[in-house]
Amino acid sequence: MVPGGIDCHTHMELPFGGTFASDTFEIGTRAAAWGGTTTIIDFAVQKTGENLRDCLDLWHAKAEGECAVDYAFHMVMGGVDEAALKEMDALVDEGITSFKLFMAYPGVFYSDDGQILRAMQKAANNGALITMHAENGIAIDVLAEQAAARGQTDPVYHGITRPSRMEGEATNRAIQLALVAGAPVYFVHLSASEALERVAEARDAGHNVFAETCPQYLYLNLEDHLGAPGFAGAGFVCSPPLRTKEHTHHKDLWRGLRTNDLAIVATDHCPFCMKDQKELGKDDFRAIPNGIGGVEHRMDLIYQG
Numbered sequence: 691m692v693p694g695g696i697d698c699h700t701h702m703e704l705p706f707g708g709t710f711a712s713d714t715f716e717i718g719t720r721a722a723a724w725g726g727t728t729t730i731i732d733f734a735v736q737k738t739g740e741n742l743r744d745c746l747d748l749w750h751a752k753a754e755g756e757c758a759v760d761y762a763f764h765m766v767m768g769g770v771d772e773a774a775l776k777e778m779d780a781l782v783d784e785g786i787t788s789f790k791l792f793m794a795y796p797g798v799f800y801s802d803d804g805q806i807l808r809a810m811q812k813a814a815n816n817g818a819l820i821t822m823h824a825e826n827g828i829a830i831d832v833l834a835e836q837a838a839a840r841g842q843t844d845p846v847y848h849g850i851t852r853p854s855r856m857e858g859e860a861t862n863r864a865i866q867l868a869l870v871a872g873a874p875v876y877f878v879h880l881s882a883s884e885a886l887e888r889v890a891e892a893r894d895a896g897h898n899v900f901a902e903t904c905p906q907y908l909y910l911n912l913e914d915h916l917g918a919p920g921f922a923g924a925g926f927v928c929s930p931p932l933r934t935k936e937h938t939h940h941k942d943l944w945r946g947l948r949t950n951d952l953a954i955v956a957t958d959h960c961p962f963c964m965k966d967q968k969e970l971g972k973d974d975f976r977a978i979p980n981g982i983g984g985v986e987h988r989m990d991l992i993y994q995g
């Protein structure tokens with residue numbers, strides 16, 4: 691017997707790139723239950739310019755009465771400013787204790803280093819946990835723009851323009867900021883050897899640094915999946931991207947699970963249909979909605995691994 695699983699990283703109905711993740715709270719949590727997951731922690735989302743409190747209320751309204759399993763929320767902070775930092779205290783008091791920041795997606799979710807430091811200082815003070823999407827989004831956007839200008843528009847370039855070094859760099863930067871702020875930090879969907887090395891180093895030094903990975907980074911790769919012929923690779927576009935099998939990423943992540951440098955396997959469940967959704971990026975990989983499914987299969991995949 692295996693106890694009911696907790697998937698602490700899902701995105702039901704996430705608005706992204708002009709569309710919504712195709713699983714509603716109702717459908718997505720049925721899939722979770724079918725696969726042995728009895729609790730999900732989804733993300734209420736504040737985009738840059740929106741009010742934190744309003745966004746949380748909106749997500750409560752989406753989920754209420756719809757879910758087949760237990761659920762809770764992390765809060766995405768896409769606009770760290772004085773108002774949001776103040777609201778953070780109130781949210782912590784009512785049980786929203788984890789806040790996600792993005793070092794990727796400039797103009798949508800992105801926080802700069804100053805915003806990250808401020809949020810971490812706040813977390814050090816109110817006991818919240820900062821969770822981090824660690825990829826250097828500013829540099830990645832330059833690489834993506836240059837690739838598109840060269841006519842490299844196939845889905846595989848989504849992966850090629852998001853080098854694993856950019857995840858390693860961002861991971862290191864976030865760890866240093868967390869140490870300065872005196873706050874713990876938790877990395878969502880860690881995918882790369884370079885990032886794992888930084889996390890392992892910090893943990894060996896006794897710091898409160900934690901990381902999750904996802905089944906897709908353990909089982910799928912850039913060449914066979916993201917690089918599938920034609921437009922099929924679009925189905926595997928997620929961020930961070932699937933990593934090359936020519937490197938040690940996959941082997942290192944499995945080892946990270948054994949050594950507890952990776953504490954958690956979550957899914958980042960965020961499916962989009964090929965038709966009308968992934969197809970938005972038919973002529974330009976930058977317009978492909980980022981995300982793949984997994985909530986139904988996680989328990990099985992990890993048990994088998």
Ligand SMILES: [Zn+2]
Binds near residue numbers: 958
């Ligand atoms: Zn996510």
